[in-house]
Amino acid sequence: xxxxxxxxxxxxxxxxxxxxxxxxxxxxxxxxxxxxxxxxxxxxxxxxxxxxxxxxxxxxxxxxxxxxxxxxxxxxxxxxxxxxxxxxxxxxxxxxxxxxxxxxxxxxxxxxxxxxxxxxxxxxxxxxxxxxxxxxxxxxxxxxxxxxxxxxxxxxxxxxxxxxxxxxxxxxxxxxxxxxxxxxxxxxxxxxxxxxxxxxxxxxxxxxxxxxxxxxxxxxxxxxxxxxxxxxxxxxxxxxxxxxxxxxxxxxxxxxxxxxxxxxxxxxxxxxxxxxxxxxxxxxxxxxxxxxxxxxxxxxxxxxxxxxxxxxxxxxxxxxxxxxxxxxxxxxxxxxxxxxxxxxxxxxxxxxxxxxxxxxxxxxxxxxxxxxxxxxxxxxxxxxxxxxxxxxxxxxxxxxxxxxxxxxxxxxxxxxxxxxxxxxxxxxxxxxxxxxxxxxxxxxxxxxxxxxxxxxxxxxxxxxxxxxxxxxxxxxxxxxxxxxxxxxxxxxxxxxxxxxxxxxxxxxxxxxxxxxxxxxxxxxxxxxxxxxxxxxxxxxxxxxxxxxxxxxxxxxxxxxxxxxxxxxxxxxxxxxxxxxxxxxxxxxxxxxxxxxxxxxxxxxxxxxxxxxxxxxxxxxxxxxxxxxxxxxxxxxxxxxxxxxxxxxxxxxxxxxxxxxxxxxxxxxxxxxxxxxxxxxxxxxxxxxxxx
Numbered sequence: 001x002x003x004x005x006x007x008x009x010x011x012x013x014x015x016x017x018x019x020x021x022x023x024x025x026x027x028x029x030x031x032x033x034x035x036x037x038x039x040x041x042x043x044x045x046x047x048x049x050x051x052x053x054x055x056x057x058x059x060x061x062x063x064x065x066x067x068x069x070x071x072x073x074x075x076x077x078x079x080x081x082x083x084x085x086x087x088x089x090x091x092x093x094x095x096x097x098x099x100x101x102x103x104x105x106x107x108x109x110x111x112x113x114x115x116x117x118x119x120x121x122x123x124x125x126x127x128x129x130x131x132x133x134x135x136x137x138x139x140x141x142x143x144x145x146x147x148x149x150x151x152x153x154x155x156x157x158x159x160x161x162x163x164x165x166x167x168x169x170x171x172x173x174x175x176x177x178x179x180x181x182x183x184x185x186x187x188x189x190x191x192x193x194x195x196x197x198x199x200x201x202x203x204x205x206x207x208x209x210x211x212x213x214x215x216x217x218x219x220x221x222x223x224x225x226x227x228x229x230x231x232x233x234x235x236x237x238x239x240x241x242x243x244x245x246x247x248x249x250x251x252x253x254x255x256x257x258x259x260x261x262x263x264x265x266x267x268x269x270x271x272x273x274x275x276x277x278x279x280x281x282x283x284x285x286x287x288x289x290x291x292x293x294x295x296x297x298x299x300x301x302x303x304x305x306x307x308x309x310x311x312x313x314x315x316x317x318x319x320x321x322x323x324x325x326x327x328x329x330x331x332x333x334x335x336x337x338x339x340x341x342x343x344x345x346x347x348x349x350x351x352x353x354x355x356x357x358x359x360x361x362x363x364x365x366x367x368x369x370x371x372x373x374x375x376x377x378x379x380x381x382x383x384x385x386x387x388x389x390x391x392x393x394x395x396x397x398x399x400x401x402x403x404x405x406x407x408x409x410x411x412x413x414x415x416x417x418x419x420x421x422x423x424x425x426x427x428x429x430x431x432x433x434x435x436x437x438x439x440x441x442x443x444x445x446x447x448x449x450x451x452x453x454x455x456x457x458x459x460x461x462x463x464x465x466x467x468x469x470x471x472x473x474x475x476x477x478x479x480x481x482x483x484x485x486x487x488x489x490x491x492x493x494x495x496x497x498x499x500x501x502x503x504x505x506x507x508x509x510x511x512x513x514x515x516x517x518x519x520x521x522x523x524x525x526x527x528x529x530x531x532x533x534x535x536x537x538x539x540x541x542x543x544x545x546x547x548x549x550x551x552x553x554x555x556x557x558x559x560x561x562x563x564x565x566x567x568x569x570x571x572x573x574x575x576x577x578x579x580x581x582x583x584x585x586x587x588x589x590x591x592x593x594x595x596x597x598x599x600x601x602x603x604x605x606x607x608x609x610x611x612x613x614x615x616x617x618x619x620x621x622x623x624x625x626x627x628x629x630x631x632x633x634x635x636x637x638x639x640x641x642x643x644x645x646x647x648x649x650x651x652x653x654x655x656x657x658x659x660x661x662x663x664x665x666x667x668x669x670x671x672x673x674x675x676x677x678x679x680x681x682x683x684x685x686x687x688x689x690x691x
Contacts, residue, residue, distance in 0.1 A: 029309035030300025036312035050260035051277035061228025084368040084375030112438035118394035124153035127160030134216040152320040199223035207271035249287030249296030255280030314351035401437035414667025417649030474503035479542035481507040491665035515564030549581030561619040573628035587658035592646030630679040
């Protein structure tokens with residue numbers, strides 16, 4: 001995504017252009033412009049991924065490999081000047097966008113997103129944002145939070161890593177070739193072929209196993225750079241007949257434009273299907289200059305496309321934060337036709353200003369020319385303040401997130417307010433958790449209260465166990481199994497277990513409900529987890545297994561009881577294990593806690609009518625269930641008689657659009673205990689003292 005800075009050659013339009021090797025390829029700049037336009041249009045109006053970013057990686061491989069190969073043929077690769085030019089090309093625009101994004105975030109971004117934003121600004125500035133996102137891709141809650149303002153920096157980070165590693169690779173090859181007397185072009189082609197095959201195979205495998213991780217993993221993208229490099233080394237030796245070049249050029253353009261419409265790029269890439277945009281881009285470059293008025297190269301070499309290619313780097317950087325801030329300020333999930341035009345228009349204006357006022361002046365300056373290390377000092381001077389400010393921002397956010405909560409604090413009754421008729425919001429007190437802490441206010445186990453129990457050396461089955469003090473026999477043994485909605489119950493179950501001297505064993509996997517694998521459409525990983533977890537619970541023989549009773553309490557009365565749940569309960573019944581199934585909490589199509597930050601605690605649009613969320617009669621009361629199953633309905637702890645509000649008893653209920661904060665769940669402990677004991681016919685006990 002760097003900007004080409006070579007003069008445009010004028011061709012006589014009346015005579016066919018010779019099919020020869022050319023240092024400057026105007027259609028390449030048009031290709032970059034097309035890729036950038038597709039990225040922006042697909043993001044803004046289609047809410048899809050286009051595959052244009054893959055073209056950026058391919059083009060980078062094409063340009064940099066060609067440049068380094070030519071330098072190696074001349075006998076020397078100037079690493080210092082190469083990386084110095086990289087700093088001057090990449091840092092000015094990128095850091096400008098990051099600084100402006102930080103400033104605007106302080107005005108408009110909800111506090112609970114500040115910590116993540118600060119982390120990702122540091123990651124983006126230091127070119128490891130793809131790894132930050134890869135780590136978050138394994139975090140179920142990071143996947144379901146609002147989109148990151150810096151998410152699009154993942155591709156720039158991979159390119160930055162490529163610009164560091166690729167020269168070193170070719171430099172080592174140059175030494176080997178000189179020593180062994182091999183041909184540099186042939187050797188480099190072999191190495192690139194091995195990298196292409198190995199990375200593509202790894203990409204296909206990891207995409208099938210863990211697609212979110214594969215999407216951001218540097219190793220799954222090496223083949224795209226390698227393919228560009230292979231083309232750079234061979235393109236001058238490939239001459240297509242003019243008719244075939246015409247066909248190839250337009251096939252490439254149409255292939256790029258249609259890729260995001262035909263394929264679900266966001267969920268299928270970067271496996272073998274990512275060859276679609278790669279081959280399309282290669283066809284455009286192989287077609288080259290056809291000299292025809294109807295050739296794709298004439299379109300791609302037009303002045304508007306050349307200029308769009310020049311500003312494509314800045315346009316890519318600006319469009320994403322502009323889009324997200326527009327949605328945030330307007331309180332929308334879609335931009336619409338007019339709003340999208342405004343987002344694109346503003347992004348273009350910012351890109352033009354950045355290109356002419358930031359990119360060009362720095363790139364054309366004498367920085368790094370008069371002094372060999374000048375570009376490196378420049379990089380340090382501009383990087384250090386940005387990273388420092390982002391780190392300070394994170395620390396300030398952590399300080400604002402600190403709070404102490406006691407379940408018996410009368411200022412924050414939480415769910416108890418609905419039981420005693422107290423107001424859901426009392427303006428004389430503040431609200432907990434603080435907004436800065438909302439995204440982190442999730443069920444946790446204290447050190448020493450939970451140990452990981454190995455289960456047949458299988459990492460898919462993780463058991464977290466909390467036992468009474470040493471020397472005290474547990475009164476009951478409770479098992480919990482399921483996904484995040486089951487896990488969040490632990491915030492209430494832990495104090496209940498301590499109070500009643502119970503042992504608590506939790507089997508948990510994010511995104512995996514406890515269900516029969518042959519009935520519910522779940523991933524293979526979840527199916528394996530269920531197959532392995534069920535016999536462990538049966539072997540444990542707990543006094544009760546707690547899991548979820550329903551799914552999808554959403555607007556439109558979509559709550560239902562999956563057949564797979566009932567089948568699992570029946571299997572536990574056959575094994576003599578009682579089941580306590582808990583009705584699900586409401587799920588929203590927005591983040592309620594974010595809504596009240598932006599619109600106020602009493603804003604009606606931040607709540608939803610109860611009658612639109614919960615069925616009047618739970619589905620498990622109208623469908624047959626095994627006799628071993630008892631049920632707990634917590635709907636009255638989430639909703640008043642008329643509404644499901646975002647704040648109850650001065651406690652923020654939701655950490656995101658569907659998960660309950662740890663603080664609010666703690667206020668539900670007494671309610672859950674009463675309903676649980678009643679449903680199971682148990683009596684409460686008092687925790688015994690250690691012997």
